Amino acid sequence: MPAPERTSLEAVVTAGRAVLEADGVAGLTMQAVAARVGVRAPSLYKRVADRDHLVRLVAAATVEALGERLAAVPDSGDAVRDLAALAGALRAFARSAPAGYGLIFVPGPAAARPDREALARASAPVLRVAAALAGPADALPAARTVTAWAHGFITMELAGAFALGGDVDEAFAFGVRRLAAALAGPDAGAGAGGVSRPR
Amino acid sequence: MPAPERTSLEAVVTAGRAVLEADGVAGLTMQAVAARVGVRAPSLYKRVADRDHLVRLVAAATVEALGERLAAVPDSGDAVRDLAALAGALRAFARSAPAGYGLIFVPGPAAARPDREALARASAPVLRVAAALAGPADALPAARTVTAWAHGFITMELAGAFALGGDVDEAFAFGVRRLAAALAGPDAGAGAGGVSRPR
DNA sequence: CGACGAAGGCTAACGACCGTAGCCTTGTCG
DNA sequence: CGACAAGGCTACGGTCGTTAGCCTTCGTCG
Secondary structure (H helix, E strand, O other), X not given: OOOOOOOOHHHHHHHHHHHHHHHHHHHOOHHHHHHHHOOOHHHHHHOOXXXXXXXXXXXXXXXXXXXXXXXXXXXXXXXXXXXXXXXXXXXXXXXXXXXXXXXXXXXXXXXXXXXXXXXXXXXXXXXXXXXXXXOHHHHHHHHHHHHHHHHHHHHHHHOOOOOOOOOHHHHHHHHXXXXXXXXXXXXXXXXXXXXXXXX | OOOOOOOOXXXXXXXXXXXXXXXXXXXXXXXXXXXXXXXXXXHXXXXXXXXXXXXXXXXXXXXXXXXXXXXOOOOOOXXXXXXXXXXXXXXXXXHHOHHHHHHHOOOOOHHHOOOHHHHHHHHHHHHHHHHHHXXXXXXXXXXXXXXXXXXXXXXXXXXXXXXOOOOXXXXXXXXXXXXXXXXXXXXXXXXXOOOOOOO
């Protein structure tokens, strides 16, 4: 290498995540990140195309971290229990890194999406449980249903949108319970193994 | 009145909504809004505290509009049908004003929330259907479950997060169907209001 | 009927931030 | 030992948000 690198892309992204959680998405400026890694703002452009690119990298890293958390949820064999565990893990993750979580599903050109690959990896455990509950035929829509519910719930909770009173934790548990029943239940394609693990 | 007003708060907010949908939240600048109502940027500060305030007003106006759309959904007496209609209306609204929709559930201090009142009004029809399906006792968590699901689904759809293939419309219908069954179904609190739909 | 004052608009200007241009430093390798 | 490429830096231009201070307009009241 020609000249000594005083930082690295990885360090920049890590710093970006830290700044993001500390000061929110508006505080995620080139200067703040640069300062944190010990260089001046313009130097970041040697590693990143522009601020938007940096934000996308931070979002991708967050998805990656989320995927690891979800993958770490043990497979108990009881699909209902696993569903609850996954939902809980997602919620815990969102609470531990709310600003980053808010970056995961941001509208925009598909090209700007965080790695398809990372996203697929993160959804794998959910797909597994969905398949166990609703049968392979309905696994995809079932996974989409639970994912949408969990994501929506978490977003609204973080936004403070549950303002009508009532116990929010209870509502979360209620949702998990009913969803599990709904997916395993009705005309459920291959209700077969259903709740307790088909294979 | 001392001097002739060349615009009004209402006009500013309306212009803000238009700019928002045209150029995205990043394009919602004081200058753009000012130009659209025919004044210079600094003049907006006579009606609005700062950009953040303007954004919140735009969000509130969007919630208001959403509430009207939901209230316009007819009450057929069949809770399952009504649930589908409400979900469909919400999705249609989000598609007609995606940028504005994205402003509704933004994390932040509760004080910054769009009018509690407007939000409550917008949720009224959902609460009604939820009560009919799950019984009065579980109405609130049931409403939260469907709202969270619908919101999450729409957000993910707008974000282009359903990248694993499959039919998204079908997944939406699947979700409505299963949720309706789940809320009406299991240990469902009270058959009280009940689902008029036999199975 | 004329002066006053308040509301509302405008220009000027500051500071924060993104992004570009161009230069300097520092290893590496022929 | 000297070229060169990568990486960092300073200087700068442009866009925005926001504030300060001035001017215009008119309803009001002496």
